[in-house]
Amino acid sequence: MLNKVPAITALFWVAKVLTTGMGETASDFLVTTIDPVVAVGLGFVVFAGFLVLQLTRKRYIPWVYWSTVAMVSVFGTMAADIVHVELGIPYTVSTAVFALALGGVFLVWWLLERDLSIHSITTTRREILYWATVLTTFALGTAAGDWTATVLNLGYLASGLVFLACIVIPAAAYLFFSANPIVTFWIAYILTRPLGASFADWLGVAPSRGGVGIGTGTITLILLAAIVACVTVMARHHSTNNLWPSRSTSSSIRSTPST
16 A cells, blocks of 8 residues: 655645634534534534545545545534533633543554554554554644633634744744654644644634634635645645655654654
8 A cells, every 4th residue: 555645845834724713613614504413423424425435545545634634624623512512611621631632542553553654544544553643643733722812711723823833833843953843743733723723713813703704615615726726736746845845864762764
């Protein structure tokens, strides 16, 4: 099986941030427009369908991969919101729990594969571990973004700016100080979730909630159109200019090269 994850180019990060924002506003729009139980059930069915489609492919297919990422974003947001809204668990607690869960997923991945590199997603087991990690990062990012915006009272715009500043750190560490590519990649990947969600919430929610008030439905459609444009470009031009390559001596969190 060929590697099932795209090259980490600038367009990859743009698409990733767009999907995080779209998932946030789409989830909010759906659960406030139709019955929340129906919305969550529908979100899970569509998410599961795309995940099965992705897992049964033998190579990276841009439309399938990014549709799966988009639905992970929508359903991951719903899962995190259910924990707070329906179960009444504070954002501080849910953020900590999802962080521990993510650490657990990474630990299982490492114990089974001895390699956390996204450049070696070439078996079904590795891909399942990869998507489990992705789903957990979305849930964690949703909880963390809501925690900074509401519990710390930063608001959505300030939260977005904080996460934007935070994401510069792993990027600079990798680009200028040759930091471990696996560690820096996953830190940046996790931070894209609250980054995109915070700015999307700021644009979508009403001024009474600290937003611009464009509307979650409208923002969802705008972001969806932008995602389609990005994926179209990626589908037409399979770039080999990998901005976050697997270095020969540090392609995983170990001293030997990845295989």
